[in-house]
Amino acid sequence: MSVAPSPALPQQTAAEQVRSVLARALSLSLTLGGQTYDLLGAHTVGARGRITLHPPADTPLTDHLALAPADALDARIDLTDIAPTALRDRVRARVTLTGRLAPATPGDPGSLRLDLARVVLRTGTGTHEVAPGAYTLAAPDPLALEEAALLTHLADAHADLVSELVDRAGSRLPHGVVRALPLAMDRHAVSLRCEYGEGHCDLRLLFPGEARDAAEAGDMVRRLLTAPRCAHHH
Incomplete structure (x- = not known):
């Protein structure tokens, strides 16, 4: 999927x-x-x-x-x-x-x-x-070294925020999401893996702007909750 x-x-x-x-x-x-x-x-x-x-x-x-x-x-x-x-x-x-x-x-x-x-x-x-x-x-993404800490913090401390982001995706996702977890983050977006009884799909949510460090990335994730709906899934 x-x-x-x-x-x-x-x-x-x-x-x-x-x-x-x-x-x-x-x-x-x-x-x-x-x-x-x-x-x-x-x-x-x-x-x-x-x-x-x-x-x-x-x-x-x-x-x-x-x-x-x-x-x-x-x-x-x-x-x-x-x-x-x-x-x-x-x-x-x-x-x-x-x-x-x-x-x-x-x-x-x-x-x-x-x-x-x-x-x-x-x-x-x-x-x-x-x-x-x-x-x-090329250069590594500016969040590359901090990505693991950002994703695990999002999963462990902000599961409600992850759920809210999935809810905002609305009709872009197939019905029946069993669980959603942070998958990846770069300066442009955060990606969530939405798991189903069988299979999964990945939801990429574009930030309102580029994140140059971990603090900006955290701010961008929070801004996604108030930004116009602009999710892209793949």
């Missing part, structure tokens, strides 16, 4: 979505030579989205790197973006980056940078190829 939003609606670009996923990711999976390693807290994202891996010492990954020929470090990095609230089907996006690993600092094998060749974003609306140039020029 998901329809792509109109391109005319303000929304993050695919490149911004990828950068936002990376900005808040604590873990990733690295695939090298057919072997996959799960890394937790072992990467950083620098200027222009440059990913640097900091493999922990004395692990199967460092053994693999020590034995790998210098010209055979083709790598794939996978990240999964999970909704912070306890809704059904919590995977919001998957990001795959492929390229080659090289020492981040010449002569220092302790950290490795990914020289990017390809970026793919998969969401509920489909698969999107992101040009590496667009990726490096």
Whole structure:
């Protein structure tokens, strides 16, 4: 029960979505030579989205790197973006980056940078190829790092407000909503997942203006309750 939003609606670009996923990711999976390693807290994202891996010492990954020929470090990095609230089907996006690993600092094998060749974003609306140039020029959404706290606060402390927002959507939603929970938030809008006995649909509510930080986002959510009805669902 998901329809792509109109391109005319303000929304993050695919490149911004990828950068936002990376900005808040604590873990990733690295695939090298057919072997996959799960890394937790072992990467950083620098200027222009440059990913640097900091493999922990004395692990199967460092053994693999020590034995790998210098010209055979083709790598794939996978990240999964999970909704912070306890809704059904919590995977919001998957990001795959492929390229080659090289020492981040010449002569220092302790950290490795990914020289990017390809970026793919998969969401509920489909698969999107992101040009590496667009990726490096994009910036994460300004709410990316605070989004989880904003959504969990909305779910835990303001369930009545969420219900009111769903009520305001009125005829735009199919009947029979069993539960609604915050799904996502960016500078343009808050999205709610409306769950039914079977299946769900997502409701995107555009803010009256752009939110540049958490305080403005909270204000925008409150203003939605008094704004003209302008909900869009997909």
